[in-house]
Amino acid sequence: MTVEQRDVYLFPPTHDSGLEHHPFIVLSTKEANEYEGTFVAVMITSSSVYKDDLSFDLKDEMFENPLPKKSSHARMHLITLCIKDYIKGARINKMKPVYFKQLMKSIGDLVFNYDFTPLN
């Protein structure tokens, strides 16, 4: 399976966790993902408990398919290294480029204090 930037996958919790699977948006490029079978992704949740200034609101229109849960948001600081082999099922969605750019800009600005503007 090829994991590409902007793809959305379900990723399982670790073995000792009571949390259900969460969708993740892939942030890293295909080339980086293929290098060691890992990818970097940001966690999506629909929990209102964890909604704050580090949340990036997600809407159906930002994706190729509607989101399974309303009021979803990406937790911009929860960026995780994932293993491709642990992905649950097939790709569930893909973020549109114009909104992915805004997500990356927000992560760069609010989490890293860096300009994450794409090169092309």
Next chain:
Amino acid sequence: MLSIPLYDTFLQRQYKDAARETKRIRAAIRFDFQFVTRFLLKRAVNKINIFLPTQLIESKGLLSDIESKKDALSGLDLSETIDSVNRIINLNISLKQILSELADHLHPKFKVNTWDPILEETIDSLYSTLRILKRQNKKTRIETSSLALESSRCSLTSLQTASYDRRTT
């Protein structure tokens, strides 16, 4: 500098304008190209052609004002203003989707002028405003969440698996 209540008033008005135009265009495309609908559609498209550049200029103006005065905003409770900007962004994202669906079916004489780059630029300005507000917003300290702990564990497990090709936890 505009005060926070003035920003909020300005944003409320901007939201109302965007909501009105979105409603108008939705209503016009609900019926399928009868005479009356064509008239409504033409009117809605004319209105949107005026509204979109105006909204862009207003969004740029707001961003410029907030950017130049951001130090004065630091530490204030900007949550309401952040919510207002988020609402306008969401509305513009919906409007962009409606117009992209409409564009394929529109007769050339109903054309919405350069709506896509204008809306993208507007959305970009609004997100820039949002980021400044979030950076300056009063921070409250919270406990490490279960999501954060889980995310950290996932990273550790992945790193160990990638490094040693086996799970070590």
